[in-house]
Amino acid sequence: DVKVTQSSRYLVKRTGEKVFLECVQDMDHENMFWYRQDPGLGLRLIYFSYDVKMKEKGDIPEGYSVSREKKERFSLILESASTNQTSMYLCATPGTGNGYTFGSGTRLTVV
Amino acid sequence: SQKIEQNSEALNIQEGKTATLTCNYTNYSPAYLQWYRQDPGRGPVFLLLIRENEKEKRKERLKVTFDTTLKQSLFHITASQPADSATYLCALDWRGGGATNKLIFGTGTLLAVQP
Numbered sequence: 303d304v305k306v307t308q309s310s311r312y313l314v315k316r317t318g319e320k321v322f323l324e325c326v327q328d329m330d331h332e333n334m335f336w337y338r339q340d341p342g343l344g345l346r347l348i349y350f351s352y353d354v355k356m357k358e359k360g361d362i363p364e365g366y367s368v369s370r371e372k373k374e375r376f377s378l379i380l381e382s383a384s385t386n387q388t389s390m391y392l393c394a395t396p397g398t399g400n401g402y403t404f405g406s407g408t409r410l411t412v413v
Numbered sequence: 414s415q416k417i418e419q420n421s422e423a424l425n426i427q428e429g430k431t432a433t434l435t436c437n438y439t440n441y442s443p444a445y446l447q448w449y450r451q452d453p454g455r456g457p458v459f460l461l462l463i464r465e466n467e468k469e470k471r472k473e474r475l476k477v478t479f480d481t482t483l484k485q486s487l488f489h490i491t492a493s494q495p496a497d498s499a500t501y502l503c504a505l506d507w508r509g510g511g512a513t514n515k516l517i518f519g520t521g522t523l524l525a526v527q528p
Binding site: 335402 | 421445447449454455456457458459460462502515516517518519520521
């Protein structure tokens with residue numbers, strides 16, 4: 303089974319800080335995705351990558367950027383964190399059985 | 414734009430009964446539909462995938478139906494147990510002119526199974 307590891311379970315950052323969220327998968331898959339999840343809004347796609355150095359915007363890319371220098375690692379970057387980016391961030395990659403495998407999530411609080 | 418609707422109200426049922434959750438979608442014809450389970454503070458876990466040419470899929474106590482005419486999927490848990498209590502998410506594949514398919518999620522339905 304695919305394993306997706308997110309580097310932090312909980313993060314607290316200050317407004318204006320540059321924040322890096324890291325995600326690593328162990329199956330050499332081309333596609334990786336970043337979602338954020340907020341109450342009442344569900345999971346919304348921020349960015350995804352379909353190969354090294356290849357990326358595409360999702361539904362809510364504003365305020366975010368991504369980096370994919372190696373196939374196994376996909377980083378989400380908050381260029382200047384704001385309080386409205388307080389959320390649960392979830393990384394995913396296609397897994398077994400045609401579904402996605404998600405990481406455990408990073409709960410980010412921006413104060 | 415495509416829209417996925419799941420009942421936002423929690424579903425409360427008695428242990429041993431069948432839970433039925435609904436997923437409706439508009440403005441789109443997905444090639445497949447997926448269901449996930451999510452526990453508090455955790456990432457979603459994949460349960461089942463059903464393709465557009467399949468009417469029904471089963472896995473142990475789970476059953477999913479897919480009606481492309483009604484644009485609806487039903488997710489059933491038979492002989493429900495308190496351990497089935499969680500949020501269940503429906504997701505559709507979406508190409509959107511991009512380089513690859515991606516999943517669009519509904520907001521989920523919270524299921525509470527009472528002992």
